[in-house]
Amino acid sequence: MKKEPIIALAGNPNSGKTTLFNALTGARQHVGNYPGVTVEKKEGIYTTDGTRIRIVDLPGTYSLTAYSLEEVVTRDFLVNERPDLVIDIVDASNLERNLYLTIQFLELGIPLCIALNMMDVAKGRGIAIDAQKLSSLLGVPVVPTVARIGRGKRELMETAEKAASTEGTPPLRISYGDDLDRAIVEMEKEILQHQFLTQIYPARWIALKYLENDEQILIKGEGENPEVSKRIQKVVQKVSDHLMATTGSYPEAIIADQRYGYIYSIIKQGVLTQRPDQHRLYHSDKIDKVLTHRVLGPLIMFLIFFGLYHLTFNYSKMPVSWMECLFEWIGNAASASLPEGMLKSLIVSGIIDGVGGVLTFVPLIMMMFFGIAILEDSGYLARMAFMLDRVFSIFGLHGSSVMAYIISGGIAGGCAVPGVMATRTLRSPKERLATLLTAPFMNCGAKLPIFALLIAAFFKENEALFMFSLTLVSWIGALLVAKLLRVTVIRGEPTPFVMELPPYRFPIFKGLLIHTWERTWQYIKKAGTVILAISILLWAMMSFPRPPVSEKNAIRNELKPAARSGAVQMENPQARKENADAEVALRHSVAGRIGTALERISRLAGFDWRINIALIGGFAAKEVVVSTLGTAYSLGEKIDAERSGPLSEKLSQSAGWRPLTALSLLIFTMFYAPCFITVICIAREAGSWKWGAFSMIFNTALAFILAVALFQIGSLLGY
Amino acid sequence: MRRIPMRQMKDNQCGTIAAIKANGELGRRIRDMGLVPGMPIKVQGRAPLYDPVALRVLNFTVALRNKEADFIEVEVE
Numbered sequence: 193m194k195k196e197p198i199i200a201l202a203g204n205p206n207s208g209k210t211t212l213f214n215a216l217t218g219a220r221q222h223v224g225n226y227p228g229v230t231v232e233k234k235e236g237i238y239t240t241d242g243t244r245i246r247i248v249d250l251p252g253t254y255s256l257t258a259y260s261l262e263e264v265v266t267r268d269f270l271v272n273e274r275p276d277l278v279i280d281i282v283d284a285s286n287l288e289r290n291l292y293l294t295i296q297f298l299e300l301g302i303p304l305c306i307a308l309n310m311m312d313v314a315k316g317r318g319i320a321i322d323a324q325k326l327s328s329l330l331g332v333p334v335v336p337t338v339a340r341i342g343r344g345k346r347e348l349m350e351t352a353e354k355a356a357s358t359e360g361t362p363p364l365r366i367s368y369g370d371d372l373d374r375a376i377v378e379m380e381k382e383i384l385q386h387q388f389l390t391q392i393y394p395a396r397w398i399a400l401k402y403l404e405n406d407e408q409i410l411i412k413g414e415g416e417n418p419e420v421s422k423r424i425q426k427v428v429q430k431v432s433d434h435l436m437a438t439t440g441s442y443p444e445a446i447i448a449d450q451r452y453g454y455i456y457s458i459i460k461q462g463v464l465t466q467r468p469d470q471h472r473l474y475h476s477d478k479i480d481k482v483l484t485h486r487v488l489g490p491l492i493m494f495l496i497f498f499g500l501y502h503l504t505f506n507y508s509k510m511p512v513s514w515m516e517c518l519f520e521w522i523g524n525a526a527s528a529s530l531p532e533g534m535l536k537s538l539i540v541s542g543i544i545d546g547v548g549g550v551l552t553f554v555p556l557i558m559m560m561f562f563g564i565a566i567l568e569d570s571g572y573l574a575r576m577a578f579m580l581d582r583v584f585s586i587f588g589l590h591g592s593s594v595m596a597y598i599i600s601g602g603i604a605g606g607c608a609v610p611g612v613m614a615t616r617t618l619r620s621p622k623e624r625l626a627t628l629l630t631a632p633f634m635n636c637g638a639k640l641p642i643f644a645l646l647i648a649a650f651f652k653e654n655e656a657l658f659m660f661s662l663t664l665v666s667w668i669g670a671l672l673v674a675k676l677l678r679v680t681v682i683r684g685e686p687t688p689f690v691m692e693l694p695p696y697r698f699p700i701f702k703g704l705l706i707h708t709w710e711r712t713w714q715y716i717k718k719a720g721t722v723i724l725a726i727s728i729l730l731w732a733m734m735s736f737p738r739p740p741v742s743e744k745n746a747i748r749n750e751l752k753p754a755a756r757s758g759a760v761q762m763e764n765p766q767a768r769k770e771n772a773d774a775e776v777a778l779r780h781s782v783a784g785r786i787g788t789a790l791e792r793i794s795r796l797a798g799f800d801w802r803i804n805i806a807l808i809g810g811f812a813a814k815e816v817v818v819s820t821l822g823t824a825y826s827l828g829e830k831i832d833a834e835r836s837g838p839l840s841e842k843l844s845q846s847a848g849w850r851p852l853t854a855l856s857l858l859i860f861t862m863f864y865a866p867c868f869i870t871v872i873c874i875a876r877e878a879g880s881w882k883w884g885a886f887s888m889i890f891n892t893a894l895a896f897i898l899a900v901a902l903f904q905i906g907s908l909l910g911y
Numbered sequence: 912m913r914r915i916p917m918r919q920m921k922d923n924q925c926g927t928i929a930a931i932k933a934n935g936e937l938g939r940r941i942r943d944m945g946l947v948p949g950m951p952i953k954v955q956g957r958a959p960l961y962d963p964v965a966l967r968v969l970n971f972t973v974a975l976r977n978k979e980a981d982f983i984e985v986e987v988e
Contacts, residue, residue, distance in 0.1 A: 254943040259936045286971050289945040317970060442934055448942040477955065477972075486959045578974050582960035585976065688979055689963055690940040693972040 203281030205252030301363030318467030511555035519548030546727020569699035588678025601634035620687030632866035638814035863895035933982035
């Protein structure tokens with residue numbers, strides 16, 4: 193049986209590529225990553241009359257240089273996987289710029305078929321395109337489509353199937369002017385004579401890439417044959433010098449000019465006719481007059497942030513609580529049916545609580561991705577980046593970074609997991625990395641109970657002011673750390689902003705759903721694997737080794753005065769005994785021992801072993817800090833993060849605690865290692881575990897330095 | 912007709928690109944967006960903090976930072 197043919201979809205961002213992909217494949221999609229990079233790889237199956245065609249959605253690109261990951265991925269896929277055909281989606285309302293990529297595909301000599309998309313938009317703008325003429329001039333089939341409503345889909349695929357089975361055309365040869373043409377011929381001769389990379393690329397294309405100073409090809413060439421590579425570079429050097437002297441321009445600039453020149457020569461042959469109303473304002477421009485207005489713009493943006501926030505965190509409350517009930521029910525069912533002992537503890541406290549804790553976030557994450565998908569597909573996200581870039585670029589970030597910050601808890605209460613995942617909309621690699629490493633500093637919903645507990649215990653008078661200050665501190669911290677990272681470990685020139693502001697479009701509901709689901713599913717898949725393993729590990733650390741009975745009594749006696757000193761007395765002696773046992777067991781466990789061992793250093797920040805254990809527990813999920821403190825202070829395991837009244841009273845009266853301790857702990861909690869779910873997301877999104885480890889170590893060190901500085905200076909000042 | 916750096920253009924002012932002095936990634940990105948010598952452009956507006964600047968090129972809008980616009984010279988009336 194013949195292997196099913198592969199057709200790749202390529203084209204500019206915002207050309208309707210993904211819409212066409214969704215229309216062709218429906219929901220039968222598979223999302224993965226290209227090997228070694230974080231660029232999404234989407235595949236689906238198109239079936240018609242019994243034939244199955246594999247469709248690959250390549251990332252949207254404007255060009256085929258080696259500057260962005262998307263472009264390298266696209267190029268590598270085309271030359272390595274050799275799809276049977278590439279459908280180049282061309283936005284008919286922006287023909288000139290879209291053909292710039294088409295020309296590069298043709299120069300690469302890959303079998304091509306053009307989908308002339310958004311014919312309706314073009315028509316609305318008074319643009320008429322002669323598809324027949326374009327097809328005959330370029331020598332490839334051209335099919336007009338409107339992907340949004342599925343028009344032209346069938347004709348496109350019929351044409352594509354036919355084109356895929358015919359012989360491809362030889363690579364396109366454009367004239368780049370006398371000087372360059374002569375140099376290219378000279379290089380081609382050299383390339384062909386030594387079969388230099390010719391099994392992968394056309395000879396003329398290699399010569400062009402050398403002229404463009406293409407990093408990837410230069411490295412490949414160096415590896416293939418350093419001698420030939422050097423000779424080619426010599427030709428490049430000669431012609432570059434000559435061009436610099438005569439025209440004051442670089443070869444790559446001239447190549448781009450000539451490509452556009454070639455495009456115009458085609459278009460002017462009657463391919464495109466446009467009503468002469470160049471300066472007419474499009475609908476999109478009118479909307480922009482309001483949405484990016486000097487005063488109204490930021491105001492509306494704030495409202496939209498607030499709306500997104502509201503949608504995500506309020507409307508997901510109900511489904512999240514259903515999920516909580518579901519897992520509580522499963523937990524109870526498991527408790528009731530399993531015999532008392534370690535196995536039960538493992539299943540209930542380790543697995544069900546751990547995985548359940550992650551899965552209960554699913555509705556929230558779905559809502560958030562849905563909201564972002566709307567902003568993204570409508571074109572508003574690009575405007576947010578446009579309006580905020582001035583501020584964020586100061587700190588080495590990008591205007592789009594704001595999204596990740598807000599979702600992570602920039603307004604207080606959010607979650608770093610979807611926040612880190614939201615950095616996917618950022619196309620500048622360095623800015624993206626700096627953003628996803630600093631987003632966890634925001635005050636996520638899980639840190640809030642800790643803040644609430646400490647503020648209620650020590651700073652009751654200024655509650656609102658304190659909360660606001662904490663939000664401010666987290667923003668300042670995140671931005672300053674981003675700046676620090678951008679001048680040290682993620683050093684480098686800012687990635688150019690140059691960005692298209694796509695016309696506003698009404699999002700397609702089906703597209704939004706597919707978008708939302710595929711991202712949510714990636715999150716769910718994680719819960720089943722890595723998160724399960726780490727949940728079990730953390731459970732084991734807090735449960736083993738178990739204290740022997742004699743020691744239990746000894747420690748209990750030793751702890752008695754401390755336990756009694758609290759003002760809160762337990763009514764029930766049985767409960768008091770159980771709680772004391774839990775405290776003893778916790779202290780004896782690996783986590784407890786680590787906490788105790790760390791006491792010597794953590795004293796510098798004012799933390800005793802109890803706080804240390806709580807902070808270790810907080811690595812599982814930040815709200816665990818509160819419940820672990822409860823256990824460590826013998827208040828029982830069931831300290832509700834929302835109602836921590838007794839604990840806060842107890843802390844405020846406990847000998848080891850003063851307002852400065854609380855302040856130090858507040859700062860530490862804000863900045864120390866993100867919870868492990870976030871760490872996993874960071875590792876995934878950054879493409880390496882190195883960055884996951886970095887965020888744990890660096891953040892904890894930073895938090896510790898800040899807490900110690902605060903505590904020591906505060907102590908010196910007599911607080 | 913006079914040549915000015917793009918940064919000095921006012922809102923809604925029209926012009927024709929005369930030269931692009933950027934090389935490397937920035938130059939490439941600018942050219943990928945259709946910003947090549949001879950291309951007519953119009954300043955569509957600026958962000959609330961006056962940076963970046965939004966340009967109308969052909970039938971689409973492209974935004975770039977003022978720092979990046981410094982590499983582009985424009986001929987204006």
